[in-house]
Amino acid sequence: MANSSLRSSTIISSRHQLVGVSPPSSDSGSFSKSLSFSTPLPNFSLKSSGNTRPLQTKRITPVVRAMEFDISLSPRVNSVKPSKTVAITDQATALVQAGVPVIRLAAGEPDFDTPTVIAEAGMSAIREGYTRYTPNAGTLELRSAICKKLKEENGISYTPDQILVSNGAKQSILQAVLAVCSPADEVIIPAPFWVSYPEMARLADATPVILPTSISEDFLLDPKLLESKLNEKSRLLIICSPSNPTGSVYPRKLLEQIAQVVARHPRLLVLSDEIYEHIIYAPATHTSFASLPGMWERTLTVNGFSKAFAMTGWRLGYIAGPKHFVAACGKIQSQATSGASSISQKAGVAALGMGYAGGEAVATMVKAFKERRDYLVQTFGELEGVKISVPRGAFYLFLDFSSYYGTEAEGFGMIKDSESLCRYLLDKGQVAVVPGDAFGDDTCIRISYAASLSTLQAAADNIKNALISLRPAVPV
Numbered sequence: 001m002a003n004s005s006l007r008s009s010t011i012i013s014s015r016h017q018l019v020g021v022s023p024p025s026s027d028s029g030s031f032s033k034s035l036s037f038s039t040p041l042p043n044f045s046l047k048s049s050g051n052t053r054p055l056q057t058k059r060i061t062p063v064v065r066a067m068e069f070d071i072s073l074s075p076r077v078n079s080v081k082p083s084k085t086v087a088i089t090d091q092a093t094a095l096v097q098a099g100v101p102v103i104r105l106a107a108g109e110p111d112f113d114t115p116t117v118i119a120e121a122g123m124s125a126i127r128e129g130y131t132r133y134t135p136n137a138g139t140l141e142l143r144s145a146i147c148k149k150l151k152e153e154n155g156i157s158y159t160p161d162q163i164l165v166s167n168g169a170k171q172s173i174l175q176a177v178l179a180v181c182s183p184a185d186e187v188i189i190p191a192p193f194w195v196s197y198p199e200m201a202r203l204a205d206a207t208p209v210i211l212p213t214s215i216s217e218d219f220l221l222d223p224k225l226l227e228s229k230l231n232e233k234s235r236l237l238i239i240c241s242p243s244n245p246t247g248s249v250y251p252r253k254l255l256e257q258i259a260q261v262v263a264r265h266p267r268l269l270v271l272s273d274e275i276y277e278h279i280i281y282a283p284a285t286h287t288s289f290a291s292l293p294g295m296w297e298r299t300l301t302v303n304g305f306s307k308a309f310a311m312t313g314w315r316l317g318y319i320a321g322p323k324h325f326v327a328a329c330g331k332i333q334s335q336a337t338s339g340a341s342s343i344s345q346k347a348g349v350a351a352l353g354m355g356y357a358g359g360e361a362v363a364t365m366v367k368a369f370k371e372r373r374d375y376l377v378q379t380f381g382e383l384e385g386v387k388i389s390v391p392r393g394a395f396y397l398f399l400d401f402s403s404y405y406g407t408e409a410e411g412f413g414m415i416k417d418s419e420s421l422c423r424y425l426l427d428k429g430q431v432a433v434v435p436g437d438a439f440g441d442d443t444c445i446r447i448s449y450a451a452s453l454s455t456l457q458a459a460a461d462n463i464k465n466a467l468i469s470l471r472p473a474v475p476v
Contacts, residue, residue, distance in 0.1 A: 246391065
């Protein structure tokens with residue numbers, strides 16, 4: 001209690017001095033009660049041996065002293081950086097609300113509505129009163145449907161007790177990192193990476209180890225580089241395919257080479273983030289890491305419904321893996337959020353019932369994404385000094401604009417890195433995109449083409465006009 005008192009923002013001392021009266025006992029309760037009055041005691045007389053002695057009272061105005069209190073935060077939290085994608089998206093939204101016609105291409109959110117059959121399943125759940133808590137791990141109906149999907153589409157077999165449904169794939173990833181990593185463990189992350197991977201490692205008191213990749217190699221991890229960086233502290237390798245932010249897709253042959261490296265390190269697990277698996281452009285194909293020989297026991301597969309099914313606001317994802325690891329993730333979830341929304345889980349069952357890889361509804365979305373990708377690749381390919389790795393999946397372009405660094409922009413200042421370039425494009429072009437340094441590669445910027453073709457055409461025109469006065473500072 002003493003420490004608690006010291007941390008209070010203020011201490012109010014209110015004292016009534018009674019002259020000629022012994023102080024109250026040291027008992028805090030008695031002392032508190034003796035000072036519970038709000039007006040001075042009246043004068044009265046005490047008679048003793050015929051003498052009358054007045055009892056003098058004196059009231060002192062309460063003294064208020066402001067004291068500093070402890071506002072420190074956990075070192076774990078202080079080590080975490082805020083998400084730049086969220087920050088830029090919020091900034092762009094604020095500008096739009098203020099009347100500035102900003103084109104927002106920062107967030108990774110499909111512009112399509114949730115397919116009708118999924119939405120109807122959610123509304124039916126509400127109408128039928130399916131609005132109560134579900135089991136922490138998710139409904140048996142949904143986990144069984146996930147097992148069926150993983151078997152038929154990914155070639156990996158699980159039972160319902162090896163599936164944990166969460167409030168989005170993001171929660172699934174965080175819980176996996178927390179479940180398997182100890183302080184001083186290393187989490188291996190190829191760059192460019194999704195902004196949250198390193199911060200999740202830090203939240204687990206683990207150390208993110210960033211392995212660079214090259215645009216000339218389509219931002220794919222070199223197995224030899226991976227091998228050179230592994231040691232007894234290496235605990236988790238995170239692979240995202242199709243990739244956010246690059247759109248790269250790992251071919252099966254390369255994944256097999258990575259699996260051979262993993263197999264030589266008994267402590268090393270793999271977290272395979274497959275949230276974009278259905279948004280993929282032929283001839284590229286998706287391979288689940290857990291389907292490779294000897295990798296089922298070593299792999300935690302994360303997926304969800306947000307991207308392919310345009311269900312970002314439904315907040316529904318899952319992790320699949322060996323029961324030992326999934327149960328540990330479930331333990332964390334039971335003390336954090338408990339089970340996912342009952343309504344969303346009914347909608348998830350409907351989504352998985354739409355057919356192989358989401359059926360016609362998802363195929364229609366993917367066709368539109370490909371058309372948008374092709375337009376932007378051609379358009380930005382016409383800009384001098386821009387380097388492009390053509391994305392094979394997801395809905396992002398990760399463009400190398402570093403040839404424009406070192407350029408002085410009139411009325412703005414020096415463009416020296418990806419962040420200042422993005423601020424320039426927001427200021428002069430009224431287009432919100434994300435700097436590459438947020439993803440571990442400062443040479444690039446990320447453009448989301450999860451927007452209509454007409455919106456992308458307007459954005460491309462604005463970016464070109466903003467850059468028209470700039471000339472590449474470095475010969476290409």
